[in-house]
Amino acid sequence: MRGFIDYRMAKRALVRQVTRGLVPIKDVCDAHPELLRAARNIGATTSRTCPICRLADDRADVPIDETQTLRLVTYVFGDDLRQKSGHVVWNREELDDLSRAYRSFTAYVVECCLVCGWNHLAESYLLGRAHAG
Ligand SMILES: [Zn+2]
Numbered sequence: 001m002r003g004f005i006d007y008r009m010a011k012r013a014l015v016r017q018v019t020r021g022l023v024p025i026k027d028v029c030d031a032h033p034e035l036l037r038a039a040r041n042i043g044a045t046t047s048r049t050c051p052i053c054r055l056a057d058d059r060a061d062v063p064i065d066e067t068q069t070l071r072l073v074t075y076v077f078g079d080d081l082r083q084k085s086g087h088v089v090w091n092r093e094e095l096d097d098l099s100r101a102y103r104s105f106t107a108y109v110v111e112c113c114l115v116c117g118w119n120h121l122a123e124s125y126l127l128g129r130a131h132a133g
Helices: 008-019 033-042 051-059 079-084 092-101
Strands: 070-077 087-089 105-113 119-127
Touching: 008 051, 008 119, 033 070, 033 105, 070 079, 070 092, 087 092, 092 119
Parallel strands: none
Antiparallel strands: 070 087, 070 105, 105 119
């Protein structure tokens, strides 16, 4: 994928800061109600687990809850998209349609936990006709 950026390093660093008490949990579990709604209704499931829920399980010394509470929500941004810029993409088909219809834009995938509200940018990449093939 063109312009693919993985934000796992930044995520790990942030989770480490939370572990050390340098960043309060409420500051990283602050998902906007609209993001939470999108995550619940159209978010894609992922095999990843929520790092904050995992932390809570560790602290409470209870078995890790394997329930998939983490959802991936994709937003699209770009001047070419005009009024569609900043919109949530509903599914893979819509993303493919946008890729064919517009020259260039960026897709941002945000992970969001339905239980604790953890949210973090997971990855971003370029889409559109200019980047096809
Ligand atoms: Zn969580």
